Every structure is written in structure tokens, then in C-alpha cells.
Amino acid sequence: MANTVKKVNTVAIADIKNINTITDSDLKKLNTLEFTGTPADAHTLIATATASSSASLTFTSGIDSTYDVYEFQFINLHAATNSVYFQFQVNATDGADYNDSAITSTFFAAYHDEPSGTFAALSYEAGDDAAQSTSDIRLTKWVANGNDESLSGKLTLYAPSSGTYVKHFMSRIANYKIEGATSDTHVAGYINDTTAIDDIKFQMSSGNIDAGVIKMYGISKS
Amino acid sequence: MALTLISTSTASASATLDITSGIDDTYSVYEFHFVNMHPATNQVDFTFQVNAHDGSSQLTGFNETIQSTTFQSQHGEGDGGATVGYYTAYDQGNGTAYQALNYETGYDADQSVSGILTLYDPSDTTFAKHFQARTQTAQGDDFSVDWYTGGYINTTNAITQISFKFDSGNIDAGTIKMFGVS
Numbered sequence A: 001m002a003n004t005v006k007k008v009n010t011v012a013i014a015d016i017k018n019i020n021t022i023t024d025s026d027l028k029k030l031n032t033l034e035f036t037g038t039p040a041d042a043h044t045l046i047a048t049a050t051a052s053s054s055a056s057l058t059f060t061s062g063i064d065s066t067y068d069v070y071e072f073q074f075i076n077l078h079a080a081t082n083s084v085y086f087q088f089q090v091n092a093t094d095g096a097d098y099n100d101s102a103i104t105s106t107f108f109a110a111y112h113d114e115p116s117g118t119f120a121a122l123s124y125e126a127g128d129d130a131a132q133s134t135s136d137i138r139l140t141k142w143v144a145n146g147n148d149e150s151l152s153g154k155l156t157l158y159a160p161s162s163g164t165y166v167k168h169f170m171s172r173i174a175n176y177k178i179e180g181a182t183s184d185t186h187v188a189g190y191i192n193d194t195t196a197i198d199d200i201k202f203q204m205s206s207g208n209i210d211a212g213v214i215k216m217y218g219i220s221k222s
Numbered sequence B: 001m002a003l004t005l006i007s008t009s010t011a012s013a014s015a016t017l018d019i020t021s022g023i024d025d026t027y028s029v030y031e032f033h034f035v036n037m038h039p040a041t042n043q044v045d046f047t048f049q050v051n052a053h054d055g056s057s058q059l060t061g062f063n064e065t066i067q068s069t070t071f072q073s074q075h076g077e078g079d080g081g082a083t084v085g086y087y088t089a090y091d092q093g094n095g096t097a098y099q100a101l102n103y104e105t106g107y108d109a110d111q112s113v114s115g116i117l118t119l120y121d122p123s124d125t126t127f128a129k130h131f132q133a134r135t136q137t138a139q140g141d142d143f144s145v146d147w148y149t150g151g152y153i154n155t156t157n158a159i160t161q162i163s164f165k166f167d168s169g170n171i172d173a174g175t176i177k178m179f180g181v182s
Helices: none
Strands: A043-054 A057-059 A069-079 A084-092 A103-113 A120-124 A130-133 A137-143 A151-158 A167-177 A181-191 A197-204 A209-219 B003-014 B017-019 B029-039 B046-053 B066-076 B083-086 B113-120 B129-138 B143-153 B158-166 B171-181
Touching: A043 A057, A043 A069, A057 A209, A069 A084, A069 A197, A084 A167, A103 A137, A103 B066, A103 B143, A120 B083, A130 A137, A130 B066, A137 A151, A137 A167, A137 A181, A167 B113, A167 B129, A181 B066, A181 B129, A181 B143, A197 A209, B003 B017, B003 B029, B017 B171, B029 B046, B029 B158, B046 B113, B046 B129, B158 B171
Parallel strands: none
Antiparallel strands: A043 A209, A057 A197, A069 A151, A069 A209, A084 A137, A084 A197, A103 A120, A103 A130, A103 A181, A151 A167, A167 A181, B003 B171, B017 B158, B029 B113, B029 B171, B046 B158, B066 B083, B066 B143, B113 B129, B129 B143
């Protein structure tokens, strides 16, 4: 009988914080009426990394078998240097220095410029993909560093703790690119390593991440 | 956006993974997360179809009419074949076949496909049912394939069931999680 009781006397159920010393988090039942509350969100915020003139933002804990799917949300990452790439690499549990796992990726983007309003294109960027590369993997290009310019988006990483499969990832980033244009950048690929991945690093190809936030979420397995 | 896990389907040499309950008017958006779907047969396509309810009874078979688009970006481990483009062979024009969600999944021990399918308002009885999907595949010839599918299920009946399979052979392993979005 979930959520059938809206009020007790004139007090809304949502306003009840405790009964005697029992807090609302423990308040599962009142007589025979069960309170289920709001279903739990499958997203769990694991960690937040905030840039402040940071050479890189790394997550070196929290990536394990707890979740099958991890999401990294990029919020207004602002580059210190103009016209740079935003990129990532990983460490497997048997590796270090973010240069051991070969990655193959694709890279395409849609562009539309502000100044003329006439340049609009969709193109594969062959120079920005990766073929069994152990270098940083580009997630967007031509990042601008004007005061109101930044990038936001998301990277999804699948089953990083698998000891059987390569590790798939997909990203989509909205980027305020140099020369005043929007770039909708799509990158995907796989980390060609059957060893578990437990570290990830994000950085610009040159210069610091001046500001911005990256949030790492796990998506519930059960 | 909050996700609520509704059900988990795990393949073990399964011909199909069918989800036949939990798709109703509780949520207006459903997400299906695929994690390492591994085929028993090489270079096969991961696909889906749905089944409708006409208001009085469940219709028979996963064979609803689908109108869809497909495009993909690919790149080989040997640095060849880099391209993005529309894939006419995999779209449907009011077809009733299972809709491809990727392209030629490899069956090596470490190859698979992962991704997400979003289904909008399946219980609606006024509109066609929109869907969008993006998958990432370790393709049989050692390509990375970033695959996009979108379209609508061209029925005003409620959709209550969904089926996933490879177009040939079993789903050897893998997990599909169905979430409701609130």
C-alpha cells in the first residue's frame, strides 16, 4: 500500500521529519501503512573534481566493480589556453602513467559558426581519432578560452572492471570553439585491454583546466 | 533526471532477451542499458523489436511497424576505414523486422557491444512511439563502431513488451538493464 496516506490529521506526510526519536529515514511503517517514499535514483554521485588552474583532473578511486556503467559529467570546463583539445586516458590496474592501454576511437562533429551564421557542417575528423593509441584520447577540439567560453558534456564508460572484455566508452560534448562556433562532438571507442581499469585522467592538450567541474556517477547494478 | 532500475536481464546462450513486464504508464521514458552483449556468432547485428497491446489484449509477436534512421562512425585498429555516414541498409521504411542497433559485432572472447536505447512514452495511445539509441561496438574486423539509430514505432497502441537478439545465433553473454526515468 504505497503512498496512499497523504496526511495525518492536518500534517502532510512529506512534512513529518520524526516521531519521537525516530527519524524519517527510519520511518517505514505507521501501523500497517507502508511508506515507500521516492524511488531511489540509480545514479550515485561517487566523486566531484573541481578545477582551479589544474594541470589535470584525475579519479584514482571509486572505479571498480560496484557499477557496470560510469558517467562523467563535464560542467563548464574552461581552458587556460586557446585552441586546445580536451582529452582523457586511463590506467589499468597493472599500469601507471596513463599510457599503457591501447585505445581505438572514432571522432566526428557538427559545427555551426556565429560570425557568418552560414558555415554549418558535419565531418569525420580523421586526425583526431585513435588507432591502438596509448596517447591521450581527444574528446573535443578547438576549445576556446574566452571568459564566457567552455565545454560541457558527458562520457560513459562501460564495465571498467571487466576482466574479459575490452572497455567501451561513448562521449558527446557541446563545445564553444574558437572563432565563435558551436561544436557538437561525438567520440566513441574501446580501451583494448582486458585488465580492469581503475584510474582516469582528463586534461587539456596544452595549458591548465582553468575552472570547471567533473562529476563521476555510478549507475546502479541492482 | 532520476533513473529507477526496473529489471535486469542476463543472457546465457540466450536466443533472445525479452522483457514482458514493467513497461506501462508508470514512466513516460524508459532506458535500456546494454553492457557487453557478446554474440555466439561472428559479425552479427544486435537488434530489437516490440509488441503492442491493443487495449483489450496483448498482440502476438514482436513485429510492430518501425520507421527508422541509422548512421555510424567507424575507425579500424589499423587506422583505416575512418568515416561517418548514413547507413541505408540498416534503416527501415515501415518495416516489421527487428531493428538493428549496431553493426557486425565481433565474437572474439574480448569483443562485445554496449550502449543505450531510449523509448519514449510507450503507453501512449495517441502518438507513434519515438526511440533513440547509441551503441559502441568492437566489430568483427577490429573496428570501433559508434552507431546511432532513431525512429518511431508506427502504432498508436501501447507498447508493453520488447525483445532483443542478434540477427543470427545466440546472445552468449551480456546484461540489459531497464530503467524508468522520472
